[in-house]
Amino acid sequence: MLYREAGQFKTNYVDDQAVFPIRQDRIGIAVILAVAFVGIPLFGSDFFISAVMVPLLVFSLAAIGLNILTGYTGLLSLGTGGFMGVGAFACYKLTTIFPDVNIIIWILVSGFFSCGIGILFGLPSLRIKGFYLAVATLSAQFFLDWAFVRIPWLVNNNTSGAIEVPSRYLFGMPITGPMAQPEVRYLVVLSIVALLTLIASNLVHGRIGRSWMAVRDMDLAAELIGIRLYRTKLLAFAVSSYYCGVAGALMVFLWYGSAEPAVFGIDQSFFILFMVIIGGLGSLVGSFFGAALIYGMPIILKAIVGLVGLQISPATVEHLTFMAVGGLIILFLIIEPAGLARLWQVGKQKLRVWPFPY
């Protein structure tokens, strides 16, 4: 089918203000959802589901969170790992203190804890900008790192110092802990990520998203049309860290199964930042692309090494990935600062006018 809006005239602004005004896009989304909700659980191998799809979704969610702050509002944050950690630890405390409340509720609630912490560390954002704000978020990262290690209460005084995910059930089915099936965990993660992506999409396409982008592009002019800078920035911090918090809780409860505080270190912050840069600042679909590329590359590299039958140690493969990621980031920053999302747009534009060059 041709990708074209020809013949699809918008007769009212309701249709034209829709997030996906082109019919083929809507069909595409429907197909992707069908594959994700039905195809993959039915036909995906356990390895594929739990080692590829679940992490990919978790990282995409974290990348969306950071993208709201950095890509949409223009506030660079290096505290993503810390905010994810707050979500994970909050979820652990909540579910151990109130084990009878459903874990899915606690995962969604735990985001509010990192939301609060995010607002707290976002407070300086009225006074400081750019590099200095990044340093402020870096200090948040280091403070949270310290807190996760030094406050044993956070892990209920476990001698391991790690979060041990307990078994929790939905309709009698285990969804967390060692007994949970990959398909079940995957579907829970997918549902939460799909819901939160929809909400993010609604937010960025309306008044709130326009205010975020206005602050990013020209804060003085934004102030002049009546946008309150402080509120807008704090709201971005709040929503962003909520998403990161939920991503952190999902990561530990539905992917890792147990986690040490080191998981939420500065490395993680950079990892997510790279996803956002490569995927595309200010693009939700780019967050998925970025997560897929950065998380998927080592897997693909390993597979290639295996296929070719090269005798390369896993450590070398890891180094290779680091180099490849570094190279890609430099490449993107120079050639296509708008990331994969922009390439996607260009590709769609080409398709729209195909077979003509313009």
Add this chain to the structure above:
Amino acid sequence: MRAPDDSLKTRIGDVLLAVEDVSLAFGGVKAINGVSFDIRQGEIRAIIGPNGAGKTSMLNVINGFYHPQQGRITFKGKTRSRMRPHEAASGGIARTFQNVALFRGMSALDNIMAGRTLKMNVNFFWQMFRRGPAMREEIEHRRFVEEIIDFLKIQDIRRTPVGRLPYGLQKRVELGRALAMEPELLLLDEPMAGMNLEEKEDMSRYILDVNEYYGTTIALIEHDMGVVMDLSDRVVVLDHGEKIADGTPDEVKRNQAVIDAYLGVAH
């Protein structure tokens, strides 16, 4: 171009904004020095003067970007020593900038929609779902914005990110964003700078139409004397931060101090 004097009396009303004895300095540089003037409801008021005269600084004082060290600003009957940007915006002051200050990453449509922010108030909860009140509000304001888009004849660039538009069109979109605020007082900082003759004529037409049909009061900085003489009801002339003349275009044109300032006579 301007209608004869009798219609002027009905069109122009009371004082909308008055600055009194305003002084502003940056370190040692005096940008504005004891300037007073007023802007009346419904008029087109030009602010002219050589480069560095303090014209842009004056607009920045009026909408609260700069805090004058001295002086008072009276807007709609309320006097204060400085304006706050948000107060100016919600009070109905809109503005365009000398070097276009659009949101470069956003489309022309979104830029102008952003101008409606103050009029939109559906809460976060509904925004999350983009349904019910949120969608109704979005549509209602989209309709208003489409009228502006038609008025400025920028239908075909609605969806283009403004960073990719030529300069003349950017200026037009910026005017659109200001109009979206339905301002009572519109401050235009060199709206025609860098435009060719045809674009200038279009822009002049838009300014007159806005003033005429919506009754919007306009303060206009412009270097093109022909444009100033054609458009404005009254002109205030600044030079080196001081007011050197104030009156109708004809009066100002004949004023010796103004002629000297423009010819660069030493002070």
